[in-house]
Amino acid sequence: MNVRHGLITAGAGLAGLSVMVMAVSVGYGMKDALGPGAGFFSFWLSLIGGLLSVGLLASAWRGTAPGELGASLFPKGDAARRCVAMLAAVVLAALLIEPLGYRLTAAALVAGLLYALEARGHVAIWLFAAAASFGVYHVFMNWLLVPLPGGALGF
Amino acid sequence: MEAFQHLLTGFGHALSLEYLAYAFVGCTLGTLVGVLPGLGPAAGTAILIPLTFKLDPTGAIIMLAAIYYGAMYGGTITSVLINVPGEAASVITCIDGHAMAKQGRGGTALGIAAIGSFIGGIVATIALVVVAPPLARLGLLFGPPEFFALMVLGLSLVTGLAGRSLLAALLMTIIGLVLAMIGIDPVRGAPRFTFGVPELYDGVGFIPVVMGLFGISEILLMAESPAREVIKTKLTGLLPSREEWRSSLRAIWRGTGIGFALGLIPGIGSIIPTFMAYIAEKRLSKTPERFGQGAIEGVAAPETANNAYANAALIPFFTLGIPSSPTIAVLMGAFIINGLTPGPFLFQERPDLVWTVIASLFIGNVILLILNLPLVGLWARLLHIPYQYLCTGVLLFCVLGAYSLQQSVFDVWLMIVFGVIGYFFRKLDLPLAPLVLGLILGPFIEKSMRTSLEMSGGDFSIFATRPLCVTLLVAAVVVLAAAALRLVPARVREAESV
Numbered sequence: 258m259n260v261r262h263g264l265i266t267a268g269a270g271l272a273g274l275s276v277m278v279m280a281v282s283v284g285y286g287m288k289d290a291l292g293p294g295a296g297f298f299s300f301w302l303s304l305i306g307g308l309l310s311v312g313l314l315a316s317a318w319r320g321t322a323p324g325e326l327g328a329s330l331f332p333k334g335d336a337a338r339r340c341v342a343m344l345a346a347v348v349l350a351a352l353l354i355e356p357l358g359y360r361l362t363a364a365a366l367v368a369g370l371l372y373a374l375e376a377r378g379h380v381a382i383w384l385f386a387a388a389a390s391f392g393v394y395h396v397f398m399n400w401l402l403v404p405l406p407g408g409a410l411g412f
Numbered sequence: 413m414e415a416f417q418h419l420l421t422g423f424g425h426a427l428s429l430e431y432l433a434y435a436f437v438g439c440t441l442g443t444l445v446g447v448l449p450g451l452g453p454a455a456g457t458a459i460l461i462p463l464t465f466k467l468d469p470t471g472a473i474i475m476l477a478a479i480y481y482g483a484m485y486g487g488t489i490t491s492v493l494i495n496v497p498g499e500a501a502s503v504i505t506c507i508d509g510h511a512m513a514k515q516g517r518g519g520t521a522l523g524i525a526a527i528g529s530f531i532g533g534i535v536a537t538i539a540l541v542v543v544a545p546p547l548a549r550l551g552l553l554f555g556p557p558e559f560f561a562l563m564v565l566g567l568s569l570v571t572g573l574a575g576r577s578l579l580a581a582l583l584m585t586i587i588g589l590v591l592a593m594i595g596i597d598p599v600r601g602a603p604r605f606t607f608g609v610p611e612l613y614d615g616v617g618f619i620p621v622v623m624g625l626f627g628i629s630e631i632l633l634m635a636e637s638p639a640r641e642v643i644k645t646k647l648t649g650l651l652p653s654r655e656e657w658r659s660s661l662r663a664i665w666r667g668t669g670i671g672f673a674l675g676l677i678p679g680i681g682s683i684i685p686t687f688m689a690y691i692a693e694k695r696l697s698k699t700p701e702r703f704g705q706g707a708i709e710g711v712a713a714p715e716t717a718n719n720a721y722a723n724a725a726l727i728p729f730f731t732l733g734i735p736s737s738p739t740i741a742v743l744m745g746a747f748i749i750n751g752l753t754p755g756p757f758l759f760q761e762r763p764d765l766v767w768t769v770i771a772s773l774f775i776g777n778v779i780l781l782i783l784n785l786p787l788v789g790l791w792a793r794l795l796h797i798p799y800q801y802l803c804t805g806v807l808l809f810c811v812l813g814a815y816s817l818q819q820s821v822f823d824v825w826l827m828i829v830f831g832v833i834g835y836f837f838r839k840l841d842l843p844l845a846p847l848v849l850g851l852i853l854g855p856f857i858e859k860s861m862r863t864s865l866e867m868s869g870g871d872f873s874i875f876a877t878r879p880l881c882v883t884l885l886v887a888a889v890v891v892l893a894a895a896a897l898r899l900v901p902a903r904v905r906e907a908e909s910v
Contacts, residue, residue: 263840271583278590278605285597285604292866295597295604298858299590306586312579323576324841332636339635343807344832347628350811351824359812366811367804374635376800385801389808402466403816 261317261326268314275307342373358408363390415545422767426775431474434467435772438475439779442482446489447791449496449634451806453483454738454848455627458619459809461746462816469750470765474772476746477726480739481533481773484682484722485780488525488715489791492518501682501718504690508703508710515706519788520652524660524708525715526784532668532720533777539672540727541770544759547731551756554732556867557874560860561884563853566678566734567846568888572895573681574843581846581895584837588850589857591616598859611822618745618852620814620827622738625844627810628831631803633838638799656708663693663709667716674717675724678734681845682721689717723773729754730766733856738845741852 285296316322332340346366353362367386397403445456457479464472487502492509512521574581594605595615606612667689674685693713694703703710725736733755735741747754814827868874875881
């Protein structure tokens with residue numbers, strides 16, 4: 258999939274979203290006793306947005322949109338692996354931060370991601386993971402007084 | 413005279429040990445944000461907001477403002493040493509700065525950039541002291557129609573100058589404005605577009621969105637091509653020679669004037685002043701062929717304009733409540749988190765806070781000169797950090813920053829979703845700045861417009877019968893027309909495509 262296909266998809270998707278927003282906006286009311294209703298602004302914005310989305314789709318279809326339309330949209334090879342590793346790490350962090358607590362989650366995220374990105378030096382990796390997890394936890398909880406989740410295991 | 417007295421009072425507070433410490437920490441973190449590639453000032457400032465939660469509002473704003481203009485100083489180092497701008501405004505510095513580094517004059521480039529930034533920042537802050545109070549008084553005369561028109565002008569400027577396609581920029585602005593509709597209707601108080609999700613009742617969190625769009629997306633893009641070459645250059649001779657100093661001085665004063673003048677216009681962005689300062693020096697130079705080959709004026713002018721702009725852009729923000737860039741929009745978010753609304757009423761209601769922050773701008777510029785001149789070698793070493801550690805650290809702080817806002821995993825998910833969206837938008841050359849400005853200004857624009865229509869009983873001619881409102885709206889149309897007719901140089905629009 259290249260940039261041109263991406264723009265066409267984005268244009269179509271945004272146009273569809275605009276129609277949905279317009280429909281929902283009408284439900285909120287375009288006018289009331291005091292003036293414009295809750296749906297007034299969003300209705301007109303989404304109408305304009307829908308037209309612009311169709312314009313974007315059309316310019317991408319005709320090949321007149323600026324940018325490298327032939328360039329690949331998705332990374333390949335090692336670049337793709339690195340991107341997927343980073344996304345997976347941050348998604349896992351979101352899933353685990355409350356059940357597991359910040360410290361264990363951060364240690365796992367940092368060490369796991371550094372290994373996935375082929376960082377060198379086991380000692381450096383684990384020292385960094387320890388600082389980023391337990392060190393940062395200490396700073397946030399005790400110095401900055403910003404609470405972080407302790408997790409079900411209590412640490 | 414009254415402003416001078418307020419400023420002296422402000423200095424009295426700003427020079428306290430506590431606020432000096434906040435300014436120092438902010439300047440250090442800001443320089444770090446500017447130095448580290450992969451972390452721009454918008455995302456960097458957003459990520460560091462949780463550090464200020466337990467501070468009083470004045471302290472929080474002092475620290476965050478210091479991070480904002482500190483990042484302008486730090487971005488120069490990466491521009492000079494690795495030909496990668498640390499933040500968007502340092503793009504132009506790459507041209508001659510990196511050339512100077514290759515010639516072994518990297519230290520001189522960084523030195524003149526720091527000195528020029530200091531002079532530009534101080535002069536702009538002095539002008540802020542003079543201009544801000546009358547502008548704030550003028551702002552008090554603005555009614556809802558004028559505020560609506562002013563914010564439309566600000567959005568038009570950001571839209572008209574962002575990216576290579578006006579259509580794409582307009583679309584992104586609309587997306588930002590529609591996203592701002594999510595949550596409780598500011599006028600009627602009923603939920604909109606929440607679809608039963610309780611976390612959306614307060615709207616789409618601006619800070620997680622910025623972290624995602626600018627932080628996560630940048631990290632993903634950096635992961636695609638992580639290799640960078642750091643030039644080994646002499647960083648010991650920081651001061652220019654007498655001849656270089658003479659030619660730099662003129663560039664610094666011109667850069668200050670250009671940066672300050674353009675910083676007053678809301679929405680102009682940071683690229684335009686640096687670009688114009690560079691072009692002006694090249695046109696006025698008797699030896700323009702030196703530009704691009706390591707001309708010191710090619711570093712002095714844009715870096716001075718950059719900092720003069722950064723400080724001057726705080727004027728429309730403080731006095732009228734209009735953010736000029738995504739980073740200032742993040743500052744606006746920080747104000748709102750602290751229960752403050754930037755604008756003309758802030759000068760009336762909280763003069764202590766405003767003048768203390770303004771005084772801290774002077775102090776911050778001095779701190780930054782100290783941090784960036786003798787300690788430049790230390791900052792340069794940070795560029796040798798392997799990208800794996802850099803990306804991992806930034807990613808962790810993004811998660812931490814998003815979670816800490818409200819101790820909510822929902823904000824982390826929001827950040828991730830917008831991170832992926834931002835990544836693809838950037839690949840598709842869809843500019844992000846209009847989306848961010850639309851998101852932050854959307855509620856204010858809607859409230860101003862609906863209040864105006866309530867004042868006129870639903871009659872739209874209220875926007876056409878008030879002279880100031882008409883002037884601002886016509887200016888907005890002119891800006892968009894100029895963009896549509898491609899009157900803005902393509903190179904500038906490409907550089908603003910962030």
